[in-house]
Amino acid sequence: MSRPRRLLFLAFWYPPSRASGVHRALAISRAFVDAGWEVAVVTVDERFLEEEVGSVDLSLLAEVPDGVEIRRVPFTTRRPSAVVPIDAIGRFRANVPLLWNLLDRQLARRVDRMRGRLPGGGRLAGVDERYLRWIEPVVAEGQELHRCTPVDHVLATGNPYAAFEAARRLSADLGVSFSLDYRDPWTIDVFSGDEVLSMPTRRLEAEIIEEAAAAFHVNQALADAYAERYPRVAERQHVASNGFDRNSIPSNACAEGAISFGLIGTLNAQWPLAAMFDGWRAARPDLGDATFDFAGHLGYFGRSAAVLQRELPLESEGFRYHGPVEKGAVASFYAKTRVVVVPAPGGAFVTSGKVFEAAAIGVPVLCIQGEGGGARQVLDGHPGAVFAKPDSASVAEGFLRAAELAASWRADDVAATRAWAAHLKRDLAVSSIVKEVEALVGA
Structure with a gap:
């Protein structure tokens, strides 16, 4: 055998x-x-x-x-000498540890590039790879x-x-x-x-x-x-x-009740954050009791959370941050969402992994990306797709159009959209x- x-x-x-x-x-x-x-x-x-x-x-x-x-x-990205007994830490490192770590990482990368120039490392000489x-x-x-x-x-x-x-x-x-x-x-x-x-x-x-x-x-x-x-x-x-992963899709999509715009993912500086949040603020007076709900991490690395936290709208502006969500809870979050928001940077090369998930929920999708973008191309033909360019005026208009579409969305629309998205299974x-x-x- x-x-x-x-x-x-x-x-x-x-x-x-x-x-x-x-x-x-x-x-x-x-x-x-x-x-x-x-x-x-x-x-x-x-x-x-x-x-x-x-x-x-x-x-x-x-x-x-x-x-x-x-x-x-x-x-490790640290040099071998980076881990030292506490009583051996110098004054500079003790007083400004973040700056010390930054300089240490830069030196480590330079050492790696220099190492490539040594005998036996010629193929990697000058290669930009940490x-x-x-x-x-x-x-x-x-x-x-x-x-x-x-x-x-x-x-x-x-x-x-x-x-x-x-x-x-x-x-x-x-x-x-x-x-x-x-x-x-x-x-x-x-x-x-x-x-x-x-x-x-x-x-x-x-x-x-x-x-x-x-x-x-x-x-x-x-x-x-x-x-x-x-x-x-x-x-x-x-x-x-x-x-999209099948276990991220709720058994029943939300097609009634107050309109919740839902965004799930890892917030990062590459997203059109200013356009998205300013557009939300501009549109909200015309959206009644609608909310903008976000669940996910603030950045891919722990050190970026504090900076990104300051970018979020206030709760008084109808924005609700639910914190990180485990994979098993993704479907539950989407089950309460009437419009999925997909922010994406860049052009045709940038698809955004979350767009596939958003497309399969069965409710309208507001995609914020420049014309010709990869995420837009994935949504081409989606029955509930609404597109906005990454500027606050276009995003505000997109929120309003998506809300209008969601208000008339019914179970038949959910079924038709899910059938359309079947080809997007991961x-x-x-x-x-x-x-x-x-x-x-x-x-």
């Missing part, structure tokens, strides 16, 4: 991390398990998530598919896993893109193919489409992507951009979009990755 195929999956952000790419990484690992593969995930250690980035959601551990083997590789030190231990962990049970394919998801280099090295060492999952473009600015980062970084990406057996991108615009940039491997660029989207990898390895 032949053994099951085995995937080595390099995913820096994996539960209990609450980083933006975690749900996609979970979905990919689940898709391979459902297809009969054994999956070993190499990820970062929990100490780093808890102590250095303050970005943990323990409830996400329950989402890890049964049978997935997790190997946690220690990592996670370079994760590569070697990941490669060692992958080799050990392969010695115990041979792997058939290596898949890396980025960012961080250090995982891509680790996958390339493991592919060469183990004699198996590797592929790349681009949650975001590496050396293309997601907002402008311009080339970014240093020449050594762009050269490294070119080397890796031309050796990879396949690359998966979250939308067609990004796949096309990479096909144009790397014409020799254009046929290896594929689309594997994001999607498991359908990532199944294309499994199919392509199985074709590569001859499964």
Whole structure:
């Protein structure tokens, strides 16, 4: 009897991390398990998530598919000398610890770049990547896993893109193919489409992507951009979009009662915050007893919460902040929402993972993004989509139009919208990755 195929999956952000790419990484690992593969995930250690980035959601551990083997590789952005006895901490560090930590991280990144210029590190000389030190231990962990049970394919998801280099090295060492999952473009600015980062970084990406057996991108615009940039491997660029998880959709959508505009996600500075909140304030006098309800974290990292808290409207302005919400409570939040709000930055390259979830609830959606944006494209054809440009006047008008639409929304509209959104299920989207990898390895 032949053994099951085995995937080595390099995913820096994996539960209990609450980083933006975690749900996609979970979905990919689940898709391979459902297809009969054994999956070993190499990820970062929990100490780093808890102590250095303050970005943990323990409830996400329950989402890890049964049978997935997790190997946690220690990592730190701190220099070895950064952890010292308390009686050895100098006056400057003791009095201005935030500034000290900032300078220490900058020095650590400079040291990493200089290290690349030493003998044996030439390929990484001048590469803009703060996670370079994760590569070697990941490669060692992958080799050990392969010695115990041979792997058939290596898949890396980025960012961080250090995982891509680790996958390339493991592919060469183990004699198996590797592929790349681009949650975001590496050396293309997601907002402008311009080339970014240093020449050594762009050269490294070119080397890796031309050796990879396949690359998966979250939308067609990004796949096309990479096909144009790397014409020799254009046929290896594929689309594997994001999607919604079925357990995030309430059994019954809210189609009556006071109008609640609901926003769920991780608030961040890339969102058009000023336009969204100023637009809400401008529209609210004409919205009666409507409320704007937000649930989620304030930033991806603990240090950003205080700054983002100051951006929120007041409760007296009809805004209600519900705090972070666990994955299992997402459906309950949406069950009380009559209009879902989706703020998204950028243009065609920026889709926003939450837009898929919003589209499937079955109620109107207010999408705040510039014309031609990726989130807008996902909602093209949605029966209840309302679009607003990222300026306060357009957003205010959008709130009013969405409220008017919600007032006449009925159960039949909910059913029709959910039927339309069926093609956006996350498991359908990532199944294309499994199919392509199985074709590569001859499964």
